[in-house]
Amino acid sequence: MILLLLSLWRELLLNNSLKKQNSVHFLALCYETDFLANFFFLQTNHLRKFLEFRVGMGIVDNMVAKCKYVIVVVLVSANGIDFFFNLK
Numbered sequence: 001m002i003l004l005l006l007s008l009w010r011e012l013l014l015n016n017s018l019k020k021q022n023s024v025h026f027l028a029l030c031y032e033t034d035f036l037a038n039f040f041f042l043q044t045n046h047l048r049k050f051l052e053f054r055v056g057m058g059i060v061d062n063m064v065a066k067c068k069y070v071i072v073v074v075l076v077s078a079n080g081i082d083f084f085f086n087l088k
Helices: 002-014 023-079 080-086
Strands: none
Touching: 023 080
16 A cells, blocks of 8 residues: 555655656655665565565474374373272
8 A cells, every 4th residue: 555655655755747847856855765665665575574474483392392282191190000090
């Protein structure tokens, strides 16, 4: 949405007669719009990758924790067989 607005703003300025009068200001404005568009893209891209990493690590952490609980239950059960079933 922001990129669309910036491109429309650039097109409006390209067709404007102020371009011929103040080309230095026009070039500065084009540079600023390009800089803002590029910064917005980089920021959203970084945020998306960061959130994907956090979700992935959360899923892996959840799986490891569940496996750890299963291992603890199995080991406690294996050690408690003599106590529970009185196999002596």
